[in-house]
Amino acid sequence: MSDQRIEGAFDQVEGKVKKGLGELTGDTKLKVExxxxxxxxxxxxxYGxxxxxxxxxxxxxxxxxxxPAKKGLDFARNKPLLTTGILAGAAILLGALGRKR
Structure with a gap:
């Protein structure tokens, strides 16, 4: 199990707690957070x-x-935002190449 999955689970729980406290106290900012x-x-x-x-x-x-595949996955584990940006950029370029003019 990757670190992202564990961190994601903790973030979800923390978010639910904050949301619940915000609803309980009427604190809109806390609820949105x-x-x-x-x-x-x-x-x-x-992502994990x-x-x-x-x-x-x-x-x-x-x-x-x-x-090489393992090295690429290690990079993706250590730099998730950069990896997501690279993949999004590649998807945009491939989408633009596939469009008919």
């Missing part, structure tokens, strides 16, 4: 599930590409 923290936790946990799934695929890969 809780909702945001919970959503961030869900996103972080989802993807990394864990890719790790399983890398374990089954051909020996020639197994080590």
């Amino acid at each position: 809780g909702v945001a923290k919970e959503a961030g936790g869900r996103a972080k946990a989802a 599930r993807v990394i864990d799934g890719l790790d399983g695929i890398a374990d089954k890969a051909h020996p020639d590409i197994r080590e």
Whole structure:
């Protein structure tokens, strides 16, 4: 289980607690912070599930590409925001290339 999944679970719980306290006390700011923290936790946990799934695929890969795949996954674990940005940029470029003019 990746660190992102664990951190995501903690963030979700923290968000739920803040949201509940905000609702209980009528503190809108606290409630909004809780909702945001919970959503961030869900996103972080989802990212961790993807990394864990890719790790399983890398374990089954051909020996020639197994080590580079593991290095790429280590990079993705250590720099999740940068990895997400790189993938989003690549998706935008590929989408633009696929459009008919």
